[in-house]
Amino acid sequence: MTVTLPKPAPPQGHPLSPRNLWSAALSSYVAIVVVVLIVALPLLWMVLSSFKSPAELITTTPTLFPESFAPTNYVEAAKRIPLVRLFFNSVLVTVIGAGIKVLLAIMTAYALVYVKFPFKNVIFAGILVTLMVPPQVSMLPNFLLISQLGGVNTYWGIILPGLGTGFGTFLLRQQFLSIPKSLTEAAEIDGAGHWRRLWQIVVPVSAPTIATVALVSIVFEWNDYLWPLIIITDPSMMTLPVGLNTLRNSEASALGYPLLMAGSVAIIVPVLIVFVALQRYIIAGLTQGAVKD
Incomplete structure (x- = not known):
């Protein structure tokens, strides 16, 4: 025992x-x-x-919860500015702009890693230099160019100047460098060209990093305020951040705070939904290309 x-x-x-x-x-x-x-x-x-009345906000004894959760402020904000139209503009600009930006970053990073051509390192150094230049520096040249091309009050006028992304190209290049060369070499031996190697091997392996670049691009496009404010004068072509500023200017007194809160929620909630959908890729994407094999 x-x-x-x-x-x-x-x-x-x-x-x-x-x-x-x-x-x-x-x-x-x-x-x-x-x-x-x-x-x-x-x-x-x-x-x-965003559900409170002005009297509930402007008080010496504030309360956490509103008396009613009726969407009165959202309806009133939609009357003051074309909220549905501005939401559509922001979605369209964000989807097209971020999509093209990620696509260009993928193809540029692939070329910098897997394609042999002269002055490759010099071009990559030039891409890194763009990360050190404030975007405000290029506002005036971009405005002169886009306005001369007829891009004022157009979707492509909002999207075109921001299609290049040095951050996305740099991050994806570092990720592509960490992919074992045996994978792409085996595909090359099987007769796969650059296009097949990119979309059938490199992109699936790098999905977390690509998702991270997509998230950063979506947030930047959605929240961009200064460039749409400069290039757009037609109220029906404004994006949500510009429309929210218009609403703030029309409601200069404290009585407009609930409407501003409702407009801010309309801007932030879509980004939060995208962040929750992609959050499991963020940490993996930021660390995946940190170490080169």
Whole structure:
């Protein structure tokens, strides 16, 4: 007959002791909870305020929840500005602009890694230089060029100047460099050309990084304010950020705060939905190309 003796508890100085485990849990989870609250509470306050009346916001005794969740402010905001039209404009510009931007980044990064041509490193250095130049520097030249081409108050006039993405090209190039060469060499031996190697091998393997570049591009296109403000003068062609600024100018008093909150929710919620849909790729995409094999 065998007798099983209980295992002795680890000493207090041991890494697995209850005291160390509790201190580690508190030091990590408390920081996470604090950061989440700092990020989430303003968003929650904005969403709840979008349902409040001006009297509920402009008071010395504010309350968290509104008296009614009726979408009155959203209806009123849609009357002040063509909210549905602006939403359609933003979706169209974001989908086309971000899609072309990601496609160009994929093809440029592939060429920089797998295609042999002169001055390849010089071209890549030039792409990196674009990351150091503020976009405001190119506003005037872009406006002169697009206006001379007839792009004022057009969708392509909004989209065209921002199609190049140095960040996406750099990130995808680093990812493509980390792909084992045996994969592409085996496909080349089987007779696959550059086009098949790109879309059947390189792109599927690099899906997390491509999703990260797509997310960054979508957020940038959706939130872009300065360039659409410059190139668009027709209210029906404005995007949501420009329309929200128009709504703010028309509601200069504090009584318009609920309408501004409703417009802000209309801008932020679609980006949050895209972020939730792609969030599992973000960490993998940012770290996948960090180490070269």
